[in-house]
Amino acid sequence: xxxxxxxxxxxxxxxxxAYHARAIFMDLRNHGFDVFMDVESIxxxxxxxxxxxxxxxxxxxxxxxxxxxxxxxxxxxxxxRLEIELALKLERNIVPIMTTEFxxxxxxxxxxxxxxxxxxxxxxxxxxEYFDAAMARLRKRFLTKPVLASIIPxxxxxxxxxxNKIEKIIEKPVPTKAQLSAEELFIHGxxxxxxxxxxxAIADFNHAIQxxxxxxxxxxxxxxxxxxxxxxxxxxxxxxxxxxxxxxxxNPxxxxxxxxFNLGEFKRAIANFxxxxxxxxxxxxxxxxxxxxxxxxxxxKLAIEDYIKAIRLKPLYDxxxxxxxxxxxxxxxxxxxxxDYDLTIHLNPKDDxxxxxxxxxxxxxxxxxxxxxxxxxxxxxxxxxxxxxRAMDNLGKLYKRSS
Numbered sequence: 001x002x003x004x005x006x007x008x009x010x011x012x013x014x015x016x017x018a019y020h021a022r023a024i025f026m027d028l029r030n031h032g033f034d035v036f037m038d039v040e041s042i043x044x045x046x047x048x049x050x051x052x053x054x055x056x057x058x059x060x061x062x063x064x065x066x067x068x069x070x071x072x073x074x075x076x077x078x079x080x081r082l083e084i085e086l087a088l089k090l091e092r093n094i095v096p097i098m099t100t101e102f103x104x105x106x107x108x109x110x111x112x113x114x115x116x117x118x119x120x121x122x123x124x125x126x127x128x129e130y131f132d133a134a135m136a137r138l139r140k141r142f143l144t145k146p147v148l149a150s151i152i153p154x155x156x157x158x159x160x161x162x163x164n165k166i167e168k169i170i171e172k173p174v175p176t177k178a179q180l181s182a183e184e185l186f187i188h189g190x191x192x193x194x195x196x197x198x199x200x201a202i203a204d205f206n207h208a209i210q211x212x213x214x215x216x217x218x219x220x221x222x223x224x225x226x227x228x229x230x231x232x233x234x235x236x237x238x239x240x241x242x243x244x245x246x247x248x249x250x251n252p253x254x255x256x257x258x259x260x261f262n263l264g265e266f267k268r269a270i271a272n273f274x275x276x277x278x279x280x281x282x283x284x285x286x287x288x289x290x291x292x293x294x295x296x297x298x299x300x301k302l303a304i305e306d307y308i309k310a311i312r313l314k315p316l317y318d319x320x321x322x323x324x325x326x327x328x329x330x331x332x333x334x335x336x337x338x339x340d341y342d343l344t345i346h347l348n349p350k351d352d353x354x355x356x357x358x359x360x361x362x363x364x365x366x367x368x369x370x371x372x373x374x375x376x377x378x379x380x381x382x383x384x385x386x387x388x389x390r391a392m393d394n395l396g397k398l399y400k401r402s403s
Contacts, residue, residue, distance in 0.1 A: 096123030128180035250279035
């Protein structure tokens with residue numbers, strides 16, 4: 001094998017396979033391969049040309065596949081999809097590295113367009129207990145295949161950046177078996193969480209954390225599971241741990257804000273949404289939920305300001321229009337409330353709450369005909385028995401007044 005035939009690019013989803021990627025990187029490097037993988041998150045729309053050039057500069061393209069790896073590949077600008085599509089286009093030797101939980105049959109809906117070809121490639125199944133055997137099979141069977149397509153050398157202007165990225169990986173210790181095991185337990189837990197099996201997911205995250213007490217993603221996802229079970233206090237404790245380990249990530253602040261909101265601690269919720277917005281000023285959901293917290297504190301004008309900010313960031317955000325309508329309603333500005341409910345219904349024609357509240361606003365303005373029409377619509381479309389009862393009561397009152 002020539003030198004170019006021992007060049008490898010590792011593609012992976014960082015939040016689900018970072019340890020496995022690093023372990024594979026170190027094994028191949030220790031066996032004489034020139035390996036590249038990126039260790040920094042890349043946002044959609046800012047895909048680094050250096051990464052693309054490294055795919056072109058290397059013969060073999062390894063894609064680590066776990067449950068959750070391909071789920072975002074349908075999103076516009078997803079970096080993993082871009083990497084795979086370029087490897088296909090350049091006719092690289094593509095080798096899937098699959099954890100035992102991964103199954104192509106479960107991800108067919110994500111393998112759209114050119115990505116559908118990925119399922120045709122044979123690869124290596126990886127289990128942390130048989131890691132060395134899997135790596136030997138990878139090196140001896142899959143990475144001996146000659147690549148006939150042209151290899152484009154790394155551009156001179158990229159060389160220093162590539163060396164720096166590789167050095168960042170080499171500086172870190174080789175992942176331990178405990179860390180690899182923890183990552184697999186995290187994958188198990190994530191699968192169970194997605195199935196709504198929150199208690200079982202928590203048990204897996206607990207075990208993962210025992211093996212790797214610095215596992216940020218395990219704490220974060222255990223917090224999500226606690227949140228879904230209504231255990232807001234435990235969720236908050238996990239988000240605190242995540243924030244301590246990664247203080248510049250806005251997501252744990254946002255989720256902790258939601259948990260405080262559920263506990264009725266609206267000022268604490270606002271403080272967390274503030275921090276989310278400081279880190280990510282384009283987080284429209286943080287503005288919307290901070291608006292809800294202000295609303296619950298009776299500060300309707302500040303709530304409206306936040307809903308306006310959310311709508312500017314996402315003009316088709318029906319929840320923000322609906323919530324702004326509620327705030328205008330509290331300020332007795334019924335015409336503005338109706339305008340927002342109109343927009344909510346336009347975006348979501350099955351929003352029974354919007355019809356009900358628009359009916360109430362019309363009633364306040366003395367427009368009984370429109371109010372009756374909205375209450376009738378609630379009765380027709382809603383499955384919420386309490387809301388239907390209230391709509392029927394209001395409809396009855398309108399009929400009595402008109403008779």
